[in-house]
Amino acid sequence: MCILDVEDLSVKYATRSGLLTAVNHISFSLMQGTTLGIVGESGSGKSQLAMALMGLLDTSARQTGKIIFDGQTISDFDRTQRRHINGNRIAMVFQDPMSALNPYLSLATQMTEVLMVHQQMRYKQALEQSITMLAECGIDEPKTRIHSYPHEFSGGMRQRILIATALLCRPALLIADEPTTALDVSMQAQILDLLKQVQHQQKMTLIVITHDFGVVASLCDQVMVMYGGQVMEYGLVAELLQQPLHPYTQGLLESMPTLKKTGKQLYSMPGDPPDPVYLPQGCPFEPRCRQRLAECKTIKPEPVIAENAGMVFCHAAS
Ligand SMILES: Nc1ncnc2c1ncn2[C@@H]1O[C@H](COP(=O)(O)OP(=O)(O)OP(=O)(O)O)[C@@H](O)[C@H]1O
Numbered sequence: 001m002c003i004l005d006v007e008d009l010s011v012k013y014a015t016r017s018g019l020l021t022a023v024n025h026i027s028f029s030l031m032q033g034t035t036l037g038i039v040g041e042s043g044s045g046k047s048q049l050a051m052a053l054m055g056l057l058d059t060s061a062r063q064t065g066k067i068i069f070d071g072q073t074i075s076d077f078d079r080t081q082r083r084h085i086n087g088n089r090i091a092m093v094f095q096d097p098m099s100a101l102n103p104y105l106s107l108a109t110q111m112t113e114v115l116m117v118h119q120q121m122r123y124k125q126a127l128e129q130s131i132t133m134l135a136e137c138g139i140d141e142p143k144t145r146i147h148s149y150p151h152e153f154s155g156g157m158r159q160r161i162l163i164a165t166a167l168l169c170r171p172a173l174l175i176a177d178e179p180t181t182a183l184d185v186s187m188q189a190q191i192l193d194l195l196k197q198v199q200h201q202q203k204m205t206l207i208v209i210t211h212d213f214g215v216v217a218s219l220c221d222q223v224m225v226m227y228g229g230q231v232m233e234y235g236l237v238a239e240l241l242q243q244p245l246h247p248y249t250q251g252l253l254e255s256m257p258t259l260k261k262t263g264k265q266l267y268s269m270p271g272d273p274p275d276p277v278y279l280p281q282g283c284p285f286e287p288r289c290r291q292r293l294a295e296c297k298t299i300k301p302e303p304v305i306a307e308n309a310g311m312v313f314c315h316a317a318s
């Protein structure tokens, strides 16, 4: 069953220097219980896409397009209608774990409130459920530690707490924005295992935003590569990692350290991502592309369905 359908989604902001395009005509759909990885360099629009899915964009944002979740067009919902869904059916683990937790409130207060608001639980039951969820997410002695404050935990533990809070209402869709970026390697692996385990147990649909193809390889079924607010390539992880079709994806993968590349010089992609106020008329990657053709500058590539059923937005790949 298709749980999420995004149709021609764009997010723009009026800025002093002109209209800034953060997300540019993105469409994709997601089957229930699958995991989508979204990768791309800093500023490519990953978090803005996630915030649009959550209905949490700044009030100054101009959003167009459709978001259909579980049969409902949630992009038409107002803030009150969204509040019934957010934290309940769709939840998010935000990019910055420290600012996502309120430093002045104990975990007990923050976590129980979610259940009391969304599931009309009484405090005692909400507290029990929160303790169970902390335990499931690997927090030791949850019965006492739930009365602690966010600063009493390490970065890795705070990330577990955020995941536990997001999972309290057993959401159908979880969006995790860079859930492991701030963590050391062993903690990263533990958090990825935790996400894998809860996703499997709860048959939850998961969207993971990351810079790291390692995270994509270990966690995701599909991957979407973004650049300049647009999709460059979309496909099944196994196939896309084996045979990336877009020159941008190829460049990203070549610039990633792996054991096989030990001793070799890593590829470094020349140039910088485009300014989102002055996006090129054609493909946003054209100025940095090793395979650019004459038309790339002026004509936006239409999606090409590849042999492996992936989709690539590139003139050179068609
Ligand atoms: N409130 C806002 N007003 C104007 N522009 C914004 C606003 N929020 C984000 N942007 C712009 O939208 C673009 C996309 O930002 P976004 O945060 O989605 O990138 P990202 O891919 O998540 O990057 P990172 O990997 O660094 O987290 C950026 O150019 C950013 O400056």
Ligand SMILES: [Mg+2]
Pocket (backbone or CB within 6 Å): 046, 047, 048, 095, 177
């Ligand atoms: Mg981001």
